[in-house]
Amino acid sequence: MSLLGLSLRNILHKPLRTALSLILFALGTGLIALLFLLNSQLQDKFDKNLASIDLVIGAKGSPLQLILNSMYHIDAPTGNIPISEAKAFLRPEHPLIETAIPLSIGDSYRAYRIVGTTPEILDLYEARLESGKIWKSPMEVVVGASVAADLGLQKGDEFLSSHGLIEDDDLVHDDAPRFAVTGILAPSGTVLDQLILTASQSVWTVHDHQENEEEGHEHEHGTEALPDKPLYEYTDQSITSILIRFKGRNFQALNMQRNINENTNMQAATPAIEINRLYAMMGVGADALRTLAMVIVLVSGLSIFISLYASLKDRKYELSLMRVMGASPGRLIQLILLEGIILAVLGYLIGTALSHGSMELLGARMEDSYRYTFTGLTFVKEEAWLLLGALAIGFIAAIIPAIQAGQTDISTTLSEG
Amino acid sequence: MLETKNLQYAYPEQQMLTFPDLNFPKGQHGLIIGQSGCGKTTLLHLLGGLLTPKSGEVMVNGVNISKLPASRLDQFRGRNIGIIFQRPHFIDSLSVGENLILAQHLAGLKPDWDRVAELLERLNLVHKIKSGTDRLSLGEQQRVAIARAIINHPSVILADEPTSSLDDSNALDVIQLLEEQASSVEATLVVVTHDTRLKNKFSLQIQL
Structure with missing residues (x-):
């Protein structure tokens, strides 16, 4: 039963709480990933079709x-x-x-x-x-x-x-x-x-x-x-x-x-000038969507934070027990951090599946109006950055609860029964 | 073996608690009795290194645990001291068997499912190895807690009111098991209690 296994089990032990955090996180990262995909493919389409036409x-x-x-x-x-x-x-x-x-x-x-x-x-x-x-x-x-x-x-x-x-x-x-x-x-x-x-x-x-x-x-x-x-x-x-x-x-x-x-x-x-004008106009909408997605990701980070923080109260005794069994405060910190990061990574993975799935579905509909074949089966490098961002959010959401867990007063907790 | 000298502890803004010197040779079983509020649990936490004494020392197996750095102390406790609490608690997300494996893992020992199965067999709980701990009766839970306390072959087992929430027959079962299991790993057993049902069960008794 490694620390990683234990954090996974703890996450699965509270399915509702976990589902809420995951859904929020997946929505946020999924929306951002979808924007990345759309943007890169639209840009690709516009660029390819410029065909050095002056x-x-x-x-x-x-x-x-x-x-x-x-x-x-x-x-x-x-x-x-x-x-x-x-x-x-x-x-x-x-x-x-x-x-x-x-x-x-x-x-x-x-x-x-x-x-x-x-x-x-x-x-x-x-x-x-x-x-x-x-x-x-x-x-x-x-x-x-x-x-x-x-x-x-x-x-x-x-x-x-x-x-x-x-x-x-x-x-x-x-x-x-x-x-x-x-x-x-x-x-x-x-x-x-x-x-x-x-x-x-x-x-x-x-x-x-x-x-x-x-x-x-x-x-x-x-x-x-x-x-x-x-x-x-x-x-x-x-x-x-x-x-x-x-x-x-x-x-x-x-x-x-x-x-x-x-x-x-x-x-x-001149195509280049007109297309830049179009980008500028579409940019406003894309920016609004991106801001919305960012807000969802932040809220989901907050939900991970709240969920971990609230769980500490229920788990004070467990955490103290782990100390009794030989775990150092550092390992308790690791445990909670891992839980935050696992939630973020799972959320990211679900979000990625969602974004690529909906890109594939959207692509079929957009093909008619945009005269271009879109696909959900490609990955863009921004998604790697998104993963890093997700990891960072998981980490930040978990850091305060983790430190709190490390500082659990075991004697007081255990004598409260 | 377990030995204390001039042990003192004070909670913030409270009177200093002074404890009698203890000397339990290896394998000795003893009872520490006292009324509520006289510092029984505090003494047990001092013995288990959960609290650091204001002065004096606690020697477990010849190691002065009051002087161990914090990180070494946790590891030392995991390997050498088993603690049983008044109300058994577990990691809720893990099964009975996994809780015992976790005790090995956190003490820095290799997970040994054979040992877990053997121990649960002895406590007549092997059929519960995959159950969630919340599916057990209170008596069963206390038996799993005993298993968790002795799984790493500790040299000292500390029990804080292990029987006070159990009925008569369960209480006697648990205390008998505790003595048997402590003997089986040749551990020193210290039971702290105000439960008068245990009075005639131990020859060595210390009044606080």
Whole structure:
């Protein structure tokens, strides 16, 4: 019967008292661990999807909305921009721009966004095909890894898109041609996992078709290859936005943003700035939650303290008996400290299980709204610090009762009977 | 053996208590009798090193325990002195057997379940080895307390009113057991009591 065994037995001997302390401690540490997990995975998601994009050009409106929609695909588009106006930025010979990726956003299939773009988007996100090939004709799509897994899409499958970004049977383009899957992307950990990619022309095809329909014309769309006409020459069409990577971040490049904002009907936004603004806004909520979690942890520390302190009164005789049997005051101090620390460690372990479990559950729900796969099965290094903090709280909560236990007046206690 | 010289003790703001010199040879059993409030329990706590005397000395096995440093004293007590109290108390979270194992562990000895089982067998309690101590009758509890006092083969066993909360038949059983078990480990046995039922049980009696 070692001291450790004895402290464990003492803890288990008072199940209600122990449960109260454990639940509080687990709630506090669990909430903090959950915040750590969420934060690290959200940050990871935002960072991975930055994809060294220097500028996003789109319709005027909220710059944050433009960034969220074009880069993270979690908000509605700000509107469309006519290619006639944007064509300068799409030209490969632009002196400042290394890569310009057009995006056409607005249709979806079973709530997964169909994005009209160019194949260079794969290079931008360093994604590659797992199977099949890239689109060669309008109405051919390449499907992100998570979309394929979730919807069970395979090469050769066909589907009808629907208008808008949410799943709504009434908005299905049921007269438009069907999309055909030609390739599946390998998981890249970026937003591409959650997207259905196709040529910009496909999106126009669907919408032209509908307009033609309304005008009473029947227009036949085949699966003929994409015309060899660069995108910027479709001056009668529109796109949603352009992702731009500069050749170098020089003065002229930085000036381009101001120029666009001041002199055109479009806006240009810098992802890093907008994301920092978003962090700052989310930070307030996260700080409030973190403060709440800290308070819960402190209260649970207090509950360990009170529980140990109150138990001393009941255990005065036991503690004196231990002295009679040969235990030094130091060992009594150790015993109580161990009880505090064991409670804290058990609370931490339950809290960790809770946080990872709920992260896994939350992850499944958040995947839809955040276009990102969250998991409860990873650990972050902050959790090691959390364990240290838990140990410290257990220790601090137990130190006063422990010293008190060491000072038990054995003769007086034992003669009281 | 147990010996005291010029033993004195005073509680704060109270009269000094002076105790007669005692001399119990190895294996001697004796009774210390006195009315309530005459310092019986104080004397027993002095003998067991639970209190430090104002003056004088307590020799247990030739060691002056009044002079031992605090940490050595606890260890010495655990190994050489077994104490039985008026009302038996245990570590509630542990079973009967584990309470005895704890006594070995805290005295710095190796846990020996064979010894625990053998001892409980002798006290007719081996079937209670896994029971919680609160499931025992008062008489049974006092017998486990005896087992705990003798488990480490102490040279001195001190008993403070071991029978006063027991009925006649239990009281006589317990005192007989105490004498038997003390003899079995050749320990000096000192019983402090005001229980007149014990008067004719001991040849050596000291009146306080």
